[in-house]
Amino acid sequence: MIRFENVGLRYGMGPEVLRDLTFSIEPHSFQFLTGPSGAGKTSLLRLLFLSLKPTRGLVSVFGREVTGLAPDEVAAIRRRIGIVFQDFRLLDHLTTYENVALPLRVMGREEASYRIEVTELLRWVGLGERASALPQTLSGGEKQRAAIARALIARPDLLLADEPTGNVDPTLARRLLKLFAELHKSGTSVVIATHDLALMDQFDATRFVLAGGRLHVYD
Numbered sequence: 001m002i003r004f005e006n007v008g009l010r011y012g013m014g015p016e017v018l019r020d021l022t023f024s025i026e027p028h029s030f031q032f033l034t035g036p037s038g039a040g041k042t043s044l045l046r047l048l049f050l051s052l053k054p055t056r057g058l059v060s061v062f063g064r065e066v067t068g069l070a071p072d073e074v075a076a077i078r079r080r081i082g083i084v085f086q087d088f089r090l091l092d093h094l095t096t097y098e099n100v101a102l103p104l105r106v107m108g109r110e111e112a113s114y115r116i117e118v119t120e121l122l123r124w125v126g127l128g129e130r131a132s133a134l135p136q137t138l139s140g141g142e143k144q145r146a147a148i149a150r151a152l153i154a155r156p157d158l159l160l161a162d163e164p165t166g167n168v169d170p171t172l173a174r175r176l177l178k179l180f181a182e183l184h185k186s187g188t189s190v191v192i193a194t195h196d197l198a199l200m201d202q203f204d205a206t207r208f209v210l211a212g213g214r215l216h217v218y219d
Helices: 041-048 071-078 096-106 111-124 140-152 170-185
Strands: 002-010 016-025 030-034 056-061 081-084 158-162 189-193 206-211 214-218
Touching (some): 002 041, 016 214, 041 189, 081 140, 111 140, 140 158, 140 170
Parallel strands (some): 030 189, 030 206, 081 158
Antiparallel strands (some): 002 016, 002 056, 206 214
16 A cells, blocks of 8 residues: 655755655554654654655555656645644634534535544544534544544545544543554554553554654554
């Protein structure tokens, strides 16, 4: 599904923040991405989402080498990827329901075909009573859950999540992890960036550890 070969990344003329990354992500797999603050976890997720281009090396996503892809081809690939950013990126003029439903609208689906799906997912993440609320009225934890629901609603081929349980209590964190696990069982590959060792210990999953700009893989 994903293949990196000798990938390096630098910002501007600075030193490489990621270097010599060689790894693959298989279909239907589950990975944790961890490492100290500033190790480059968010940068690696952005490379996986194609919102950053590598400085060097080869990146292949869904069998396509990404260098030289046209913008519409990149957009088509990104529609197969769900992502939860740390800054949530909810649209302020849309309600919680509308934010979560947005990927389905972009796919051209009529609301009647997805209304029940969106409503049930909002209920599952504890936002059933906040469906009509605008993002500026949501707490940080509520925004986090809305962003997670939006990433999950289209059942992507690949889910990328940057500290997805960082703003929620332990009980809700376990519910969200159960949701990620169910999505994985249905065929989605999952990559979760986290510092939470207790969280990682709940899953028998591959661990990608970033340190010193390099990636170490532990199965």
